[in-house]
Amino acid sequence: xxxxxxxxxxxxxxxxxxxxxxxxxxxxxxxxxxxxxxxxxxxxxxxxxxxxxxxxxxxxxxxxxxxxxxxxxxxxxxxxxxxxxxxxxxxxxxxxxxxxxxxxxxxxxxxxxxxxxxxxxxxxxxxxxxxxxxxxxxxxxxxxxxxxxxx
Amino acid sequence: xxxxxxxxxxxxxxxxxxxxxxxxxxxxxxxxxxxxxxxxxxxxxxxxxxxxxxxxxxxxxxxxxxxxxxxxxxxxxxxxxxxxxxxxxxxxxxxxxxxxxxxxxxxxxxxxxxxxxxxxxxxxxxxxxxxxxxxxxxxxxxxxxxxxxxxxxxxxxxxxxxxxxxxxxxxxxxxxxxxxxxxxxxxxxxxxxxxxxxxxxxxxxxxxxxxxxxxxxxxxxxxxxxxxxxxxxxxxxxxxxxxxxxxxxxxxxxxxxxxxxxxxxxxxxxxxxxxxxxxxxxxxxxxxxxxxxxxxxxxxxxxxxxxxxxxxxxxxxxxxxxxxxxxxxxxxxxxxxxxxxxxxxxxxxxxxxxxxxxxxxxxxxxxxxxxxxxxxxxxxxxxxxxxxxxxxxxxxxxxxxxxxxxxxxxxxxxxxxxxxxxxxxxxxxxxxxxxxxxxxxxxxxxxxxxxxxxxxxxxxxxxxxxxxxxxxxxxxxxxxxxxxxxxxxxxxxxxxxxxxxxxxxxxxxxxxxxxxxxxxxxxxxxxxxxxxxxxxxxxxxxxxxxxxxxxxxxxxxxxxxxxxxxxxxxxxxxxxxxxxxxxxxxxxxxxxxxxxxxxxxxxxxxxxxxxxxxxxxxxxxxxxxxxxxxxxxxxxxxxxxxxxxxxxxxxxxxxxxxxxxxxxxxxxxxxxxxxxxxxxxxxxxxxxxxxxxxxxxxxxxxxxxxxxxxxxxxxxxxxxxxxxxxxxxx
Numbered sequence: 079x080x081x082x083x084x085x086x087x088x089x090x091x092x093x094x095x096x097x098x099x100x101x102x103x104x105x106x107x108x109x110x111x112x113x114x115x116x117x118x119x120x121x122x123x124x125x126x127x128x129x130x131x132x133x134x135x136x137x138x139x140x141x142x143x144x145x146x147x148x149x150x151x152x153x154x155x156x157x158x159x160x161x162x163x164x165x166x167x168x169x170x171x172x173x174x175x176x177x178x179x180x181x182x183x184x185x186x187x188x189x190x191x192x193x194x195x196x197x198x199x200x201x202x203x204x205x206x207x208x209x210x211x212x213x214x215x216x217x218x219x220x221x222x223x224x225x226x227x228x229x
Numbered sequence: 230x231x232x233x234x235x236x237x238x239x240x241x242x243x244x245x246x247x248x249x250x251x252x253x254x255x256x257x258x259x260x261x262x263x264x265x266x267x268x269x270x271x272x273x274x275x276x277x278x279x280x281x282x283x284x285x286x287x288x289x290x291x292x293x294x295x296x297x298x299x300x301x302x303x304x305x306x307x308x309x310x311x312x313x314x315x316x317x318x319x320x321x322x323x324x325x326x327x328x329x330x331x332x333x334x335x336x337x338x339x340x341x342x343x344x345x346x347x348x349x350x351x352x353x354x355x356x357x358x359x360x361x362x363x364x365x366x367x368x369x370x371x372x373x374x375x376x377x378x379x380x381x382x383x384x385x386x387x388x389x390x391x392x393x394x395x396x397x398x399x400x401x402x403x404x405x406x407x408x409x410x411x412x413x414x415x416x417x418x419x420x421x422x423x424x425x426x427x428x429x430x431x432x433x434x435x436x437x438x439x440x441x442x443x444x445x446x447x448x449x450x451x452x453x454x455x456x457x458x459x460x461x462x463x464x465x466x467x468x469x470x471x472x473x474x475x476x477x478x479x480x481x482x483x484x485x486x487x488x489x490x491x492x493x494x495x496x497x498x499x500x501x502x503x504x505x506x507x508x509x510x511x512x513x514x515x516x517x518x519x520x521x522x523x524x525x526x527x528x529x530x531x532x533x534x535x536x537x538x539x540x541x542x543x544x545x546x547x548x549x550x551x552x553x554x555x556x557x558x559x560x561x562x563x564x565x566x567x568x569x570x571x572x573x574x575x576x577x578x579x580x581x582x583x584x585x586x587x588x589x590x591x592x593x594x595x596x597x598x599x600x601x602x603x604x605x606x607x608x609x610x611x612x613x614x615x616x617x618x619x620x621x622x623x624x625x626x627x628x629x630x631x632x633x634x635x636x637x638x639x640x641x642x643x644x645x646x647x648x649x650x651x652x653x654x655x656x657x658x659x660x661x662x663x664x665x666x667x668x669x670x671x672x673x674x675x676x677x678x679x680x681x682x683x684x685x686x687x688x689x690x691x692x693x694x695x696x697x698x699x700x701x702x703x704x705x706x707x708x709x710x711x712x713x714x715x716x717x718x719x720x721x722x723x724x725x726x727x728x729x730x731x732x733x734x735x736x737x738x739x740x741x742x743x744x745x746x747x748x749x750x751x752x753x754x755x756x757x758x759x760x761x762x763x764x765x766x767x768x769x770x771x772x773x774x775x776x777x778x779x780x781x782x783x784x785x786x787x788x789x790x791x792x793x794x795x796x797x798x799x800x801x802x803x804x805x806x807x808x809x810x811x812x813x814x815x816x817x818x819x820x821x822x823x824x825x826x827x828x829x830x831x832x833x834x835x836x837x838x839x840x841x842x843x844x845x846x847x848x849x850x851x852x853x854x855x856x857x858x859x860x861x862x863x864x865x866x867x868x869x870x871x872x873x874x875x876x877x878x879x880x881x882x883x884x885x886x887x888x889x890x891x892x893x894x895x896x897x898x899x900x901x902x903x904x905x906x907x908x909x910x911x912x913x914x915x916x917x918x919x920x921x922x923x924x925x926x927x928x929x930x931x932x933x934x935x936x937x938x939x940x941x942x943x944x945x946x947x948x949x950x951x952x953x954x955x956x957x958x959x
Contacts, residue, residue, distance in 0.1 A: 112232060124543045133536040174499070180745060182492045185697035189439055189485045197535075200481050216489060219443060223496045 143189040146182045155180035175227040182220045186213055245725060257821050268390055270379060274372045277399035278736065279367040283407045283745035288762075290364050294807050295788060297413035298795035301363050303331065304340045308347060308359050315340070316502075322800045323790060324812060325782050325835065333502040334808065337416050338455030342366065360666055367408040367417030374421045375399045378660065381428040385633045386668050394667035398735040403611035408745045416656055419456030424660045426452050427640065430490060430632050437482025442489035449490065450479035450497035453504055457600045459833055460513050460578060461647075461657060466490070469639050474527060478632060481908060484528050491521050500959070512573045513603070526554045578794070584650050584698035585838065593807055596859040599653040608648075610743075611655050611737045615666040619645075623664030626671045631734050641665050670902040674725060678792035681717045749792070751849065751946075766792065769840070769947035772940050773797035777838060784831065785812055786820070786853055786860065793840065802834055810867065817864030820897045821857070823869050827896040829934040831952055838939065839950045846910055846945040848920035854901050855921065858882060885924040893928040900950055903938060908945075 137145075158176050167173050193201045193209035201209075256264070284293070292301050307315040316330045320634030346369075347362045375395040398404060429445035450698040453459045470487050495508045495517075502954050508514045530550060566569035573579075580587040580594060584602060587594040594600055604861060607780045608616055619641065626634040644658035746752070751763040773783065774797050784794055790804020805812050819830040831839070844852035853860075857872070865871040876882070876892045884892070892898060906917040906929025917926045939951040 122542065122545055122824055126537075126546055129537055129542060130533070133538075139618060171499075172515065174509065175496075176505065178492065182496065183494050185488045186439075190479045192485060193437075193439070198481055204438075209439070212443075216439050216443050216493065219446075220493060222492075223500065226500060227496065 138196075141191055141195060143186050144194075148187045148191075148206060151180045151184035151187065153185070169229055171229050172225055175224045175229075179220065179224045183226075186216050186220070189213070266388060266392065268895040270376065270395060271396045273375050273379075273392075273399050274334060277372040277375045278368045280400055280401060280740055281371060281405060283362065283409070283741050287745065288747055288750055291360060291747060292360070292363060292413050293409070293749065294398055294410040294414075295748075295791050297363075297411070299791040299805065300413050300415070302340055302791070303335065304343050305359060306361055307340050307344045312341075312528070319331060323804045323806075325800045325802050325808065327809065327812065329806065329808070332953045334806070336415055336453075336455055336457065337501070338451060338504060339366070339413070339415050339613065340423070340454075341454070342418055343413075354378070364411050366438050367412055367414070368410050369401070370418050370421040371404065371408045371450075374404075374424055374660070375732055377421065377424045377428055378663065381424060382664055382667055382671075384428065385637050385664065386629075386671065390664075390667045390671035392663045393671050397615065397670075397732075398660060398663040400733060401612070401615070401659050401663055401739075402736050402739040403655045404518055404660075405610065405736070407656050407741050408744055409740070410746055415456040416458075419452060419458060420649055420660065422448060422452035422455050423458070423462065423657070427636070430466060430486065431636050432607040432634075433486035433490065434632050437485050439485060439489055442486045443489045443493060444625070445486075446493035446497060449494040450500075453498040454501050457577075458657060459498070459646075461516050465507075465640060465643060467517045468772070469636055469720065470520050471522065472635060472639060473632065474523075476635075478635070479500075479527070479531070483632075484524060488521070491517060492857070505619045507647070509671070511575075512571055512574070513578055515562070515571060518869075519562075522554075522558065526550065532562040576713060581650050591654075592859070592862045593810060593813070596863070600651050603649050603652045603655065608656065609650055609824070610739065611659075612662055615662045616859055618666035618669045621673075622669035623747065625668050626665065635663065637664055637668075639928050658723035663831075665853055670725070674722065675720045677718045681722075683714055692717055749814055751847075753847075763944050763946060765944050765946035768942045770796035770938065771950060772942075773799055773840075773949065776940070782835050783838045784834065784836040785841055786816070786842075786856060787856060789842070790838065799838075802836065810863070813865045814867035817860040818868045818871055820853075820860050821864055821876070821895050823891075823894055824896055824899060824933070824935055828952075832955070836952050839900060839936065840953065841897065841900045841950070843905075843950045844921040845905060845926075845950055846899070846908065848885070849946060850921050852882065852901075853897060854944075855896050860897070881912060884919060884922055884926055886927040888927050898928065899931050899933060900936070901932060902926050902928065903948070904947075906930060928936075 082097050128156055137160075155177050158173070158180065162173050190213040192198060193204055193212075265413040265501060288524065292298055303315070303318075306318065315490070316332045316337075318330075319328060321328045337422045340902075343359070343363050343366050346366065347357065347359050350357050350362065350549065375398055378398045379391040379395040382388075382394035398606050404420060407414060408420070426445055426448035429441060429448045431553060433441035433445050445793065449459070449462060468486070473483055497508065498504055498508055509518070530547060533546060533677050536545050537546070562571075566573070574582070574589045576594060580591070580600075612619075623638060623641065626638050641658075641661040641664075644661045647654045648658035717765055749766045751765075753761050753763070755761045770793060773781075774791065777799060779798075780800070782802065783797070784802045785793065787805055787807060788801040790801045793799060793801050794804065803809075803816050808814060815830060815834070818833075821828040823832070842852045843854070845854070846851055858876070861873050861876055865873055876889050876895070878887055878889050883889075884898070902917070902919075905919075910918045910920050915925050917929045918924075919926050933950070936950040936952055937946070941947070
């Protein structure tokens with residue numbers, strides 16, 4: 079009985095919604111199509127964002143930490159570029175070394191993420207300790223070169 | 230123990246060790262193979278070193294040609310004054326009065342390498358002179374290149390191909406031409422660095438390991454420090470990545486390899502002052518950056534596609550991202566090129582894409598003989614049978630496509646294109662041609678020998694067993710139906726070995742005859758077959774060193790500048806660096822003007838001595854009279870008062886009586902032929918017969934008003950004149 083009432087109200091609400099969604103003033107056909115397309119795009123985008131969010135929530139925590147580090151590095155790079163836009167690029171080597179150190183650590187972190195991710199079949203017999211050691215070594219070299227170039 | 234009784238403990242077995250040969254045979258097959266491989270590699274290493282020593286044995290241990298003298302002078306400075314002085318060196322002894330910032334305009338890899346080897350040998354108390362180290366650096370690195378070629382061949386195909394590649398590149402004339410003992414030039418070290426970088430990168434792509442990518446970044450750094458041809462690497466590797474992405478061979482290993490190498494390599498490369506910020510500002514390096522950003526977008530999309538398992542949503546996401554990325558990318562590139570921030574391709578490299586560009590616009594580049602397009606005879610001379618094996622190797626590579634073989638195919642094709650545009654770049658194509666030909670040789674010989682061995686085995690089994698098995702009988706029938714297959718295989722094998730032996734003979738002959746001359750010491754056969762040595766160049770430079778004041782300035786054509794500063798130790802006006810075209814044009818104008826005009830130019834440049842190379846007495850054909858038209862063209866390019874048709878008669882270049890009057894009275898003519906009209910050069914010919922041009926000269930009675938003859942070498946090859954000071958007013 080209650081189920082029937084619920085079903086009825088569902089049908090009623092959907093029909094009401096349909097009626098309320100119908101525009102009172104008749105538009106032209108293309109206008110109607112545009113509106114429907116815009117709505118479908120918006121709903122598509124919402125569905126996209128939702129599914130992305132749900133898929134991303136399923137990744138393990140260690141990978142999420144690496145992703146956070148990558149985002150932080152790229153944000154720092156963007157801040158530096160904006161600062162350079164305001165102030166000018168005079169010691170160009172300093173600017174380049176700053177931006178490239180951010181981009182470099184971001185890229186190396188992404189490489190680490192690729193190598194540590196258990197879903198990648200190409201790297202399944204690479205122990206994560208070796209991947210991390212490579213990451214540390216490359217970062218060391220990168221930052222030594224940056225310090226030489228900083229001026 | 231058992232029913233059988235033993236007479237007592239057995240006597241101990243004989244303790245003598247088996248003779249070495251038996252011990253060798255007792256080794257397992259795998260160890261035998263390893264021993265054979267190691268022995269072959271060691272022999273190839275020694276061979277590569279030994280074949281480059283012809284000029285040291287025939288003449289003496291000295292530096293050849295022109296450019297190596299500059300490298301020698303800078304290495305000497307480095308060992309005496311240390312790295313800091315070297316890196317910040319401003320040289321006021323060349324390009325008077327401008328000077329040259331040497332520290333910021335050279336590639337330090339070669340000098341630092343030689344200095345390190347020198348320090349290491351000194352540390353081990355070998356008292357070598359830096360000149361010996363410089364002379365033998367190129368052969369040493371050629372031997373190392375053979376080792377790298379072995380490992381590279383092993384990575385691409387298998388160990389057999391690696392061994393053949395090492396053997397081929399040890400004696401390939403295209404490589405020997407720039408790496409003989411005494412040719413102390415950037416290419417000797419750079420080809421090793423090139424092949425090493427490529428090997429490390431291919432290894433990184435195959436394994437996907439960050440440490441191999443780091444190693445390839447260091448290899449790239451060494452290449453950048455050694456030679457300006459590093460632009461080839463920074464364009465080939467992005468092109469390779471693009472081809473892999475397009476053919477669908479993208480993988481996580483490629484991402485790791487390219488990104489780590491690009492970012493770290495770029496950072497390291499910017500430490501060299503001469504390269505500076507070119508990696509972010511020059512059009513030649515933009516391909517690498519473009520591919521870098523493309524990879525980020527591509528793999529980001531790949532990751533999102535993996536996460537979303539819904540194709541429809543992904544399509545919309547793909548569209549949005551692609552339009553954004555392409556829009557931003559083209560906008561950035563457009564703004565960069567339009568505002569001039571990203572400089573277009575420089576003339577040196579643009580002339581590789583458009584070979585006619587240099588002839589019309591940059592005469593200095595067009596005048597160098599090494600920059601001319603390559604003739605087929607040069608290809609045959611430098612590669613011999615490798616030229617025929619190259620397409621065969623390409624066929625084998627296409628049969629077994631993998632990431633590594635795609636790389637070597639691309640390297641081979643692009644380098645062959647550039648080698649056909651410019652003779653000098655045959656050197657860059659040599660390793661690729663050797664590797665691909667090695668694949669062809671190794672695969673063919675392997676197939677032939679397995680054919681031979683399989684045939685004999687099958688015949689044996691058929692004859693020993695009873696043929697109850699249908700398969701065996703069918704196989705036996707098949708084998709018997711081609712009775713000459715085995716003989717054919719043996720014949721082809723013999724033919725292959727014959728070709729390879731001819732290759733070895735050709736390479737040795739070419740090295741001995743064509744590529745082992747020091748260019749600074751000339752040799753000829755005398756009338757009775759004995760060897761005659763012309764050591765005029767060094768005679769003249771040492772005369773300059775010992776008989777002129779220390780602050781004397783010498784004007785000569787730019788070819789001889791490095792040698793004069795290194796051996797004569799005097800200041801020069803222009804030298805081989807050719808960084809200032811106007812200065813060279815000024816010298817060209819002085820050489821092609823009448824004597825009083827040239828005197829004004831020489832006074833403005835503070836010239837004390839003028840040096841001229843003349844080959845009329847000996848028949849030496851690389852002298853200044855033969856180069857004179859280039860002086861006119863370069864001078865005329867900047868000073869329109871010098872017009873080339875003034876020196877020609879009906880478009881013909883002549884020095885005899887029918888020559889143009891301006892030619893007969895210009896400074897170069899006067900300085901070359903001063904007093905030559907009195908000399909009899911050949912029996913039966915009139916006096917003043919120019920043996921290099923084959924004519925009797927037109928103006929035999931030359932009087933010099935503003936210069937006087939200071940020194941002429943024993944065979945008249947170098948003539949030095951002193952510029953007279955201005956006459957007093959009364």
